[in-house]
Amino acid sequence: MAVRNVVRSEWTKIRSVASTVWTLSLALVVTAALGMLVSGLLRHDVGRLGPHQRLAFDPTFAAFAGMNIGQLAMVVFGVLVVSNEYSTGMIRASLAAVPQRGTFFLAKIAVATGLALAVGMATSFAAFFLGQAMLGPHRASIGDPGVLRAVVGGGLYMTLIAVFSMGVAAMLRSPLLSLGILMPFFFLISHVLGNVDATKRVGRFLPDQAGSRIMQVVAPADDTPYGPWAGLGIMVLWVAAALAGGYAVLKRRDA
Structure with a gap:
């Protein structure tokens, strides 16, 4: 089957499931709303900070305060995109129609990643601009050093969270098991x-801890041995490992 037809089929599957639309919408709304709330609360506190504390304040990262909650919606999206077919038994029909499992897996991941990237970028830019509006005189500008990198990085971070979840879901092949592991991991264990x-x-070498460095403009005063892009690189390695594991399971096990 032509790759283009497989991609079109996967796109039809994703957009026809209401849960994917809701989870991606929730990721955007929650991240932007919490970022606005935290930035609004910080607006009055920043003026009372001392000179040293003011230098350590990162208005860009403050706008991403909702990212920890919003990323959970991206986890749900990533898990459902892959594991829904297993829970419904549709995976048998899908693999019968596309027996080339590598093509099937690549098409599914590519379509879902493109959608996650679009939503992740929209979420990151919306959270930044809305958060800076709430910070008022303490806001950062998109043209300030490191800010555009952090905002674009925020979109990449959310995308990689979703793709990592896809790989884990492909390995576990169960939405309940995948969410039962990923949710506590990102929300509790990692922190x-x-x-x-x-x-x-x-x-600090876990995927979310390393990847979140890309969203920081003001470097924290710690001994972390890597910078923003290296941290995102560590996250990419985690994602690649998860996808490799997911593909290995898909290739070797029956539907």
């Missing part, structure tokens, strides 16, 4: 490992 002294050195 605990990244903030406890005994595990901080390990936690």
Whole structure:
């Protein structure tokens, strides 16, 4: 079957499922709304900060305060895109129609990644501009050094979260199991490992902890051994490993 036809088929599957539309919409709304709320609360506090604290304040990163919650919607999107076919049994028909499993997997990931990228970029830019509007005189400009990199990086970060979830879902082949692992991992375990002294050195190399560096304009005062782009690179390696694992399971196991 022609790759173009497979891609068209995957696009039809994704857009015909209402849950994908709702999860992506939720990611945008939650991230932008929480960023506005936190930025509005910070507006009155920043003026009371001392000189040293003012230098450490990152107005761009403040606008991304809702990213931790919004990314969970991207996790749900990534999981549902892949595992819905397993839970409904539709995977058998899909693989019968497209027996080339590599083509099938690549088309599904490519279509879902393109959609996640579009929503991720829209979410990141919306969160930034709305957050800066709430910060008033303490806002950053898109033309300030490092700001555009951080905003574009925010969109890439959300996209990679979704793609990582797709790879995990392809390995586990169950929406409940995938969400039962990914939700606690991103919402709880990663933050605990990244903030406890005994595990901080390990936690900073987890996908979300490393990838989130790209959204920071003001570098935090810590001993993290990598910068924004290197952190995103670490996240890309996690995503590549998850996709490789997902493809290996799809190739070797029956539907």
